[in-house]
Amino acid sequence: MTDALLSVKNLYKHFDISGGLLDQISFSAGRLHRRRTLVKAVNNISFDLQAGETFSVVGESGCGKSTLGRTIMGLYPPNAGEIHYSGNRIDNLDHKRLLPYRKKMQMVFQDPYASLNPRKTIRQALEAPLRYHNPNLSNSEVKDRIDEVMIQVGSDPQWISRMPHEFSGGQRQRISIARALVVDPDFIVADEPISALDVSIQAQILNLMMDLQQQRNLAYLFVAHDLSVVEHLSDRVGVMYLGSMCELSEAGILFENPRHPYTQALMSAIPKLEGGPSEHIRLKGEVPTPINLPSGCVFHGRCPYANARCTAENPQLLSLEDGRQVACHGVEEGRF
Amino acid sequence: MSSIRSYIRANGMTSLLEVKDLVIKFALRTGEVTATNGVSFTLEKGERLGLVGESGAGKSVTGFSIINLISKPGYIASGEVNFLGEDLARVSDERIRSIRGNRISMIFQDPMMTLNPVLTIGTQMTETLHQHNPQMSKAEARAIALDKLRKVYIPSPEKRLGQYPHEFSGGMRQRIIIAIALLTDPELIIADEPTTALDVTIQAEIMELLMELCETEDMGLILITHDLAVVAQVTQNIAVMYAGSVVEKGPTAQVVADPQHPYTQGLIAALPQSSGHGERLNQIPGMMPTLKNIPPGCSFNPRCPHVMEVCKQQVPSLRSGKNSNLAACHLYPPEKDNPSAR
Amino acid sequence: MNRLDKFRQSFLWYSFKRDKVAIACLLVLLILVLTAIFAPLIAPYNPYDPEMIDIMNSEIPPAWEAEGGTEFLLGTDSQGRDMLSTMIYGMRISIIIGLGAVALQAVLGVLIGLFAGYHGGRLDAFFMRAADVQLSFSYLMVAIFMSAILQAVVGVAKFGEIAIPFLVLVIGLSQWPQYARTVRASVLAERKKEYVEAARVAGFTSSRIILDQIFPNTLSPILVLSTIQVANAVMSEAALSFLGLGMPIDRPSLGSLINSGFELIFSGAWWITALPGLLLVILVLSINMLGDFLRDVFNPKLYKG
Numbered sequence: 009m010t011d012a013l014l015s016v017k018n019l020y021k022h023f024d025i026s027g028g029l030l031d032q033i034s035f036s037a038g039r040l041h042r043r044r045t046l047v048k049a050v051n052n053i054s055f056d057l058q059a060g061e062t063f064s065v066v067g068e069s070g071c072g073k074s075t076l077g078r079t080i081m082g083l084y085p086p087n088a089g090e091i092h093y094s095g096n097r098i099d100n101l102d103h104k105r106l107l108p109y110r111k112k113m114q115m116v117f118q119d120p121y122a123s124l125n126p127r128k129t130i131r132q133a134l135e136a137p138l139r140y141h142n143p144n145l146s147n148s149e150v151k152d153r154i155d156e157v158m159i160q161v162g163s164d165p166q167w168i169s170r171m172p173h174e175f176s177g178g179q180r181q182r183i184s185i186a187r188a189l190v191v192d193p194d195f196i197v198a199d200e201p202i203s204a205l206d207v208s209i210q211a212q213i214l215n216l217m218m219d220l221q222q223q224r225n226l227a228y229l230f231v232a233h234d235l236s237v238v239e240h241l242s243d244r245v246g247v248m249y250l251g252s253m254c255e256l257s258e259a260g261i262l263f264e265n266p267r268h269p270y271t272q273a274l275m276s277a278i279p280k281l282e283g284g285p286s287e288h289i290r291l292k293g294e295v296p297t298p299i300n301l302p303s304g305c306v307f308h309g310r311c312p313y314a315n316a317r318c319t320a321e322n323p324q325l326l327s328l329e330d331g332r333q334v335a336c337h338g339v340e341e342g343r344f
Numbered sequence: 345m346s347s348i349r350s351y352i353r354a355n356g357m358t359s360l361l362e363v364k365d366l367v368i369k370f371a372l373r374t375g376e377v378t379a380t381n382g383v384s385f386t387l388e389k390g391e392r393l394g395l396v397g398e399s400g401a402g403k404s405v406t407g408f409s410i411i412n413l414i415s416k417p418g419y420i421a422s423g424e425v426n427f428l429g430e431d432l433a434r435v436s437d438e439r440i441r442s443i444r445g446n447r448i449s450m451i452f453q454d455p456m457m458t459l460n461p462v463l464t465i466g467t468q469m470t471e472t473l474h475q476h477n478p479q480m481s482k483a484e485a486r487a488i489a490l491d492k493l494r495k496v497y498i499p500s501p502e503k504r505l506g507q508y509p510h511e512f513s514g515g516m517r518q519r520i521i522i523a524i525a526l527l528t529d530p531e532l533i534i535a536d537e538p539t540t541a542l543d544v545t546i547q548a549e550i551m552e553l554l555m556e557l558c559e560t561e562d563m564g565l566i567l568i569t570h571d572l573a574v575v576a577q578v579t580q581n582i583a584v585m586y587a588g589s590v591v592e593k594g595p596t597a598q599v600v601a602d603p604q605h606p607y608t609q610g611l612i613a614a615l616p617q618s619s620g621h622g623e624r625l626n627q628i629p630g631m632m633p634t635l636k637n638i639p640p641g642c643s644f645n646p647r648c649p650h651v652m653e654v655c656k657q658q659v660p661s662l663r664s665g666k667n668s669n670l671a672a673c674h675l676y677p678p679e680k681d682n683p684s685a686r
Numbered sequence: 687m688n689r690l691d692k693f694r695q696s697f698l699w700y701s702f703k704r705d706k707v708a709i710a711c712l713l714v715l716l717i718l719v720l721t722a723i724f725a726p727l728i729a730p731y732n733p734y735d736p737e738m739i740d741i742m743n744s745e746i747p748p749a750w751e752a753e754g755g756t757e758f759l760l761g762t763d764s765q766g767r768d769m770l771s772t773m774i775y776g777m778r779i780s781i782i783i784g785l786g787a788v789a790l791q792a793v794l795g796v797l798i799g800l801f802a803g804y805h806g807g808r809l810d811a812f813f814m815r816a817a818d819v820q821l822s823f824s825y826l827m828v829a830i831f832m833s834a835i836l837q838a839v840v841g842v843a844k845f846g847e848i849a850i851p852f853l854v855l856v857i858g859l860s861q862w863p864q865y866a867r868t869v870r871a872s873v874l875a876e877r878k879k880e881y882v883e884a885a886r887v888a889g890f891t892s893s894r895i896i897l898d899q900i901f902p903n904t905l906s907p908i909l910v911l912s913t914i915q916v917a918n919a920v921m922s923e924a925a926l927s928f929l930g931l932g933m934p935i936d937r938p939s940l941g942s943l944i945n946s947g948f949e950l951i952f953s954g955a956w957w958i959t960a961l962p963g964l965l966l967v968i969l970v971l972s973i974n975m976l977g978d979f980l981r982d983v984f985n986p987k988l989y990k991g
Contacts (some may be wrong), residue, residue: 028811070545081887103891108890123880127902136898137888176631187884207570208396211627212615235544236573240616240625260621277548279573281600281617288548294513334512373700 012056012092013195013227014080019089021050021072021079048298049075051251053089054325057227059194064230064238064259066274067248070295076248077231081115082106093195111141118200120180124172130183131168134158138190157186160223162216178209182216189220195227203234214241235278239263247271249265250306251298253325257332267334268312269344273340305337313338358429360532361387361410366423366433368405368414370635377635379405379418381588384662389531392558392565394596397585398632406585407534407568409433411444427532447477449525453537455517458524464507465520469493469670472527492523496553506604515546522553532564539574551578572612576600584608587633588644590662594669596683604665605673606648642674650675702981708979711972718969722778728757729771734937741766745955763943763958764950765935772938773962777969779939783853784920788859788912791919795865796901796908802866803873804896814870817863825860825922826929832856833931845935853932857922861915868911872904906984913977917970924966940966 026032026045028270034041049072057063065073079086091099098109117123124133134154139145145153155165161182172180181201188196198217202210209257218241220226232238238245242259247268249300255268273289291310296302302309308318317337325333338344369376380402389390397403408414411426412432425432427448427553432440452458460468461571469489473480486505493501496519518538525533535554539547544659555578558565567579575582576596583593584605592631603609610619612618613626630647633639639646645655654674663679688965693699702708721728731738743766747753751761760769798817802810837845843853876882877900885895920940926932927941928948935946940962947958 052437068545070865077884083883083886084971103889107889113887115884115887116881117884123884125881125899125903127905128899136890140888140890148956178631184884199837206632207611208628209399209631211616211625212629214616215624215627218622235541236616240619240621261626273545277544279544279548279551279571279577281573281576281615282597283614288545288552290549291545293517 013059013094014057015092017054017090019050019053020087021075021084022087023047023049038043045299048251048301050079053253055256059227060225061243062107062228062230062241064232064242064245065248066232066235066238066245071248071250071322072251073231077199077229081113081197103293112193112194113195115197116184116188116201119204120177120184124180126172129169129171131188136185141191153190158191161186177205178212181213197229199231252306255334261330261332267339268336269313270307313344359386360389362426364424366409368409368418369421371417379588379635380535383590385583385593387564390564393578394579394582395566395568396572396582397574398570401585402588403585404536404570407536408568410534411448412440412541446528447530448532449530451521451525451535451538453540455521459520461509464506464508469524469527472524472579476528492526493528496523514542518550534566538570587638592669592671598667599669602667604669604671606650607644698983705979707975715972721774722781725774725778729774731768731771733772733775734766739766749958760961761957769961773965776938776940776943776962777965779933780920780923783850783923784916786854787857787919788915790854791861791915792865795862796869798871799866800873800896800901803870804877815855817866818865828860829856829926829931849933853923857919864980866933868907869904872907876903910977910981910984913973915982917973920970
């Protein structure tokens, strides 16, 4: 376990959305109460990520997958739990001591139209992080590094003095990837990097990401909702529902035979190209809000197999013989 | 499918919708651009057609043009939109208003764009009914609204009628949009990316619902989307658009299994489902040209693996490929007699 | 492609070329500002030079009136100063105070808006409440208090010398919340964008993110606001001077000129009040209409169909 590149242990991230003091105060039963409203976005998530590996986090909107990625990147401070990077704990470091890890951990964002500063040229976007982390580089070294990553992501180094609005979505996403690569990271959080792109461009960016992984031995934390993309490029997959990890496994095993009832429903809903309309598992009800989490298993309200134990007791991730981990009382008891 | 068509033609029945050589242009300050260049397709009663393409292919503009909803500076430059024999591109504004939202309904990607946030669902539904039939009593309108909400499987519809749009989840809102579209018992529904903003499990439910409704209500559906897999699930026929033109059309299963146009082939091969785990995907090099600089000849020629000299000079007409799909590609011999009909 | 070519292709230049009102306003404004800058070269007399003033020449009407002469094109005021020269110098003072006050407002307001908006929390709450309090005082009231106290402390003669910085300070300090609110609103929108998160992932300090990354993206609303604020500041200065709290009569701004002629208006010397008043209206109107034009260009939501 100690050789993991990234290790997340019992991570929690809750957001306080209760507003100012006046909004928090309520009056009931003859007394004043101060009530805080917490969005429990990430609850007790643990996993390891090896160097050069692609670990995907999938789930539907609001399941906390993006928050998980951003918390690992230090964009949000976690409420509890630990994040270790190559054996060193990083979640409690201050700005200065975190800097060396900033070079090693980078991020690629979803919206190529918002992730580049519209007032900065491509050169400024790429040079700023490079010079910031490597103040001793000479001008020619900086230019060489930038030319190198631009070529690596399939962009023309000649374009470097242009503004972001002169590029298409796919080109911008290449430049975003170049910006992440320019500081030479080992690990990249990719938050839905292709979901804003057209199909034929998606394939280009996915290929680019796979090529870069081979050339640089990059590890990816791939946050996505598109299951067919996840199936294609992941080594391991974690399925999240309402802030909790319900199943974590090698990709092949998971897509072949999902065990958690939620994973099963999710997989059955993937539209398939061939074979016409497929039967998908209908879930009853809707995803509850992450403000008032259900007691016990977060999925029990919609689960076709839920029983009394599921409503009372929160299932822990349990390792099965094929190496996967499932958080489900039903699987544990062999009920289905 | 073609045998049904010839039967219908032979018996003098008109198709539900027949779009013929539709050319839509935009007058921009930098000059005029052509958004669609001679789009043609036919839809029979109760048929489900998928209009597939990447952003900028002209699929949404085509959908909007059917109900004459293209906003300035766009306009229909030429072509026909025959809805049950009536050319909607030529009729008066008054006439189109009596058809739009009545006999042809539209569903958009973002339900909040269509729903008024300060009115209850019930008010919005009964008002829509009143607009098209001012004589209808309140009780009647309410009964119809309830009936439609039941059709889209909204639980406890009586209670829901009194609620505001923000009290519904995204999936429920899209169901309400569909219920509103159903209010006037339309003959045709145009759905523009109806599930793009939704999660897969909800998308599957909405698509199933749309299919079921088309069958029970005998409605035609034009499903505009970029997602080939969704179209493959829902529709009977597909028209694939690229840079303002239909490049391939045919029965859905056949287009997906055996595409004839190199663009459709590339698009399907680029899907992760088409390659083995961890393999490089088949990517189409380059990107779709913007409307301002569509290359001469076949608009796909700079990206096409089979490009020939003729592709750079001549715009290919739709013709039969190796199967009954029609493809606008010089790889196949042109049909002299009837180039654009199918 | 150099900057000039880029500007020629921009939407701003495109809209400007098609907007006759905006072109006319910019022309008028340019003429006024250039006249003010080169006042010593253009004005026929120096109104500050006592040797050029002859009390015998007082209240001569403009040249086109029956009693007017060609010597003083727009007539003279009650002290015998040439109206044209005095107005040109007065406009110069008005513009200096207007620009100075806006510069002060902008620096204060932009900095407060940027940092309060980005950091949020208590800092934000404190400054925004301070802005509310500030705006609930009439700046006229504050100015009246302060100038009365200042005049009492330093004496009227000394006050005349420090009147310009005093007015810049009073108008500047009273209007910073406009900037702070505008900038804060755009910072709140910008800071959610992914390029800001990318900058944080790169490890930049928050000051660098605010000043280097976010600030350039708030420039359009600042530019629009600034034009309107310059017009407002010129008006405020005129109002204060008209009330006798601003520029003294020996170094008049447009406001004090209007004031000085006001008591003579019924004795027939209308030009002493009316002409500077007209100039003030033209100046403020052309700035305001340019501001409207900029707002329409930078905010397509207000696009008029």
